[in-house]
Amino acid sequence: MAATAPFDCRELGPITGHGFVTPFTIKDAELIYAGIMVAQDASPEVVQASDTAGLQVLGVAQSSVDNTDDGETLMVRVGIYRYMNDAGNPVSKADIGNPVFVHGTDAITICTDAGSTHKVCAGVCFDVESVGGCEYVWVDNTQCQIGLSGYRVGV
DSSP states (O other), X not given: OOOOSOOOOOBXXXXXXXXXXXXXXXXXXOEEOTTOEEEEOSSSOEEEOOSOTTOEEEEEESSOEEOTTSOOEEEEEOSEEEEEEOSSSOOXXXXXXXXXXXXXXXXXXXXXXXXXXXOXXXXXXXXXXXXXXXXXXXXXXXXXXXXXXXXXXXX
C-alpha cells in the first residue's frame, strides 16, 4: 500500500553528522511524502519503498514532493528510523541485528513468505518497542547501501 500522507518517521538521535543527505531524481508522476522510506528502481529513480522486485532502499524522504510535471529531485537521508511493525509477520527483539524487509512504505517485517515476497532489505533491526499500544521497529538503513547479507536489491 502506498503512502497517502506524510509519515512521522522518528529518527534516533541526535546523530549529528551520522546520516547523510543526498539528492535523487524522482520517477515521473511519483508522489513522495516526507518521512516515508524511499527506494531506487532500475531507472534509477526514486519511488516509495515497497515489496516490489528490483528496488533498493535509499533512506527517508526529507520533504513531500509532487513530481506530476517531472523534473523534481528529493533529498534522502540515511540513519536509524522508527517504522510501524507488521502485525502479520512482526519483527521481535530476537531479530535485533538481523536484516528486516519492506512490507509497505512505513511498515517493516522479517523475511517470511507472508511478510516479504521480494525481500527488499530495509536495513538492520536496531530495536523493537511498543508505544501507546503500537508496535515499532527501529531500522538502521545505512546498511542497505553496502549490500547487507546479499540483500542489496529485491529479487
